[in-house]
Amino acid sequence: MMDSLHRRYHADLLKALRRRFGVDHDGLEDAIQTAFLRFGGLPDRRSVGNPRAFLLVMARNLVLNQMRHAAVAQRTLDQEAQAPLLPILEERTPESVLLERERHRRLNQAILDLPEEERSLLVMSRIEGMTYDEISKRTGRSQADISRRISRALSTLKARMTAELDRSGR
Numbered sequence: 602m603m604d605s606l607h608r609r610y611h612a613d614l615l616k617a618l619r620r621r622f623g624v625d626h627d628g629l630e631d632a633i634q635t636a637f638l639r640f641g642g643l644p645d646r647r648s649v650g651n652p653r654a655f656l657l658v659m660a661r662n663l664v665l666n667q668m669r670h671a672a673v674a675q676r677t678l679d680q681e682a683q684a685p686l687l688p689i690l691e692e693r694t695p696e697s698v699l700l701e702r703e704r705h706r707r708l709n710q711a712i713l714d715l716p717e718e719e720r721s722l723l724v725m726s727r728i729e730g731m732t733y734d735e736i737s738k739r740t741g742r743s744q745a746d747i748s749r750r751i752s753r754a755l756s757t758l759k760a761r762m763t764a765e766l767d768r769s770g771r
Contacts, residue, residue, distance in 0.1 A: 632663040711761045719754035
């Protein structure tokens with residue numbers, strides 16, 4: 602059955618996709634093949650009233666997804682190209698290295714000085730990369746409470762670091 606569907610619809614699907622996305626668009630053949638594979642994997646293909654339309658929509662969606670992924674990848678590359686490069690080690694002075702170490706030391710101390718609950722939530726969220734839902738399941742706290750406490754902790758850290766910068770004159 603799949604072989605006869607492929608022979609019957611392949612050329613028509615390719616023509617429709619080329620009309621929609623352009624003759625030179627890469628990935629049209631792959632999208633068609635993937636659409637046929639997915640259609641073949643359906644448990645009840647006979648329930649599909651119009652296999653050609655089904656395959657066309659599936660192939661079109663695959664091409665659109667491919668284009669979205671390519672656009673995201675290109676934006677990421679563009680952002681990386683425009684981002685300021687990290688200072689080259691030769692350009693770093695001993696003073697700048699010491700200042701950076703001191704800033705890290707102060708930040709670590711500020712984190713240690715947070716109330717235990719806020720510090721714990723901040724570590725789970727920002728260091729361990731847990732979502733608020735995961736933290737909620739682990740701690741039994743509501744996501745709103747977690748959000749408030751983490752926001753409070755971040756505000757406290759920001760205020761403390763700003764105050765220390767003001768005091769040091771940097």
